Amino acid sequence: MDALSETLRVVRLAGAIFINARFTAPWCYQSPRADAAAPLLEPGAERVVIFHMITEGECYVEAGTAAPVHLGAGDVVVFPQGDAHRMCSAPGLKPARGARLETVLSRRPRRLVYGGGGRCTKIVCGYLACDARVARMLLAGLPKVLKVSLRGSNAGMWLESSVQYALAEARSPRPGGAGVLAKLAEVLFIEVLRLYMAAQEGDQPGWLAAVRDRIVGAALTQLHARPAHAWTLEALARASGTSRSVLAERFQHLTGSAPMEYLLQWRMLLAANLLRASNVPLARIAEDVGYQTDTAFIRAFRREYGMPPAAWRRQQGSRVSPAAG
Numbered sequence: 426m427d428a429l430s431e432t433l434r435v436v437r438l439a440g441a442i443f444i445n446a447r448f449t450a451p452w453c454y455q456s457p458r459a460d461a462a463a464p465l466l467e468p469g470a471e472r473v474v475i476f477h478m479i480t481e482g483e484c485y486v487e488a489g490t491a492a493p494v495h496l497g498a499g500d501v502v503v504f505p506q507g508d509a510h511r512m513c514s515a516p517g518l519k520p521a522r523g524a525r526l527e528t529v530l531s532r533r534p535r536r537l538v539y540g541g542g543g544r545c546t547k548i549v550c551g552y553l554a555c556d557a558r559v560a561r562m563l564l565a566g567l568p569k570v571l572k573v574s575l576r577g578s579n580a581g582m583w584l585e586s587s588v589q590y591a592l593a594e595a596r597s598p599r600p601g602g603a604g605v606l607a608k609l610a611e612v613l614f615i616e617v618l619r620l621y622m623a624a625q626e627g628d629q630p631g632w633l634a635a636v637r638d639r640i641v642g643a644a645l646t647q648l649h650a651r652p653a654h655a656w657t658l659e660a661l662a663r664a665s666g667t668s669r670s671v672l673a674e675r676f677q678h679l680t681g682s683a684p685m686e687y688l689l690q691w692r693m694l695l696a697a698n699l700l701r702a703s704n705v706p707l708a709r710i711a712e713d714v715g716y717q718t719d720t721a722f723i724r725a726f727r728r729e730y731g732m733p734p735a736a737w738r739r740q741q742g743s744r745v746s747p748a749a750g
Contacts, residue, residue, distance in 0.1 A: 428636050428645035429622075433615060435698055436559045439467055440610030441603075443533045444550035445592050448484070450543030452513065455520035456550075459507030463554070465530045470554035474564070476503040476614060477512065478575070480589060482546030487511045488570050499576035499585060501617050505564040514546065534592060534606065549588055551610040558694055563618070565681065566631020573620045581620065584613050628678075635679035640667050644676060648688050652695055653715035658684055693729040696722070700738040707734055 463473040485493040488510040575581030594602035643665040692714040711722035
């Protein structure tokens with residue numbers, strides 16, 4: 426199993442589609458920073474990533490001082506750093522003054538209809554919530570505005586039609602529509618990352634670029650598949666089919682971390698996921714992530730998360746889950 430698949434298998438992700446909009450030109454809609462919307466979208470989430478899918482028509486997205494980005498039907502735009510942005514029928518329009526965010530998000534998916542009666546654009550808005558460390562890993566090196574066309578792949582076209590179907594189901598009296606939308610939001614986000622990876626060329630740094638790299642990708646696959654193994658740089662290089670010096674240099678360039686430093690971070694992420702999602706004893710978790718003694722594991726976890734694993738587990742358990750709210 427490759428590093429991306431293994432990461433997505435073990436980490437906690439939560440997604441949803443929260444707006445189904447129909448805009449007619451002229452129109453302009455302002456979206457706040459993701460951290461402002463996060464408490465309303467996914468209470469308790471450490472990081473929320475917003476995305477929009479254009480299902481009909483065209484529009485522009487403006488973020489900060491960057492040039493407007495044109496979007497057409499089938500395009501998905503993601504804001505990896507959570508930047509505030511405007512979606513509009515033409516660049517430079519003034520955003521509408523709409524209802525408060527709490528009101529808009531009180532019912533999901535929210536149906537929005539707005540504009541001046543001209544050309545129609547339909548947009549589906551969703552998010553993915555995850556651990557802050559997972560976000561830093563997955564989204565490292567990505568641009569502030571990431572645009573991908575779903576219509577460039579069979580999977581993307583299937584996803585687009587599935588989202589449309591699920592939105593219709595969410596308005597029907599049949600149960601389960603919201604759950605289907607939530608799962609589709611997660612799959613959609615993952616497919617966007619995969620399409621972005623496939624389209625990239627060159628040697629730009631970032632975790633997704635590292636996964637795609639022949640040498641570093643092989644090393645990541647080994648580390649993710651066997652995190653408890655007593656890895657050394659020499660053993661990892663041998664398993665990746667390269668030399669220690671080449672692996673160390675290329676791994677640092679693409680991920681920003683040395684291989685053994687990355688292994689420590691991955692082990693702690695696995696441990697945190699087990700602590701949050703299970704009642705497995707600390708000694709078993711320590712063994713599962715490669716530590717021979719509880720003491721060594723507790724010391725490593727405290728360095729990464731700022732508190733002992735038992736205290737961190739209690740803190741996570743005291744948070745109100747979205748389902749309970």
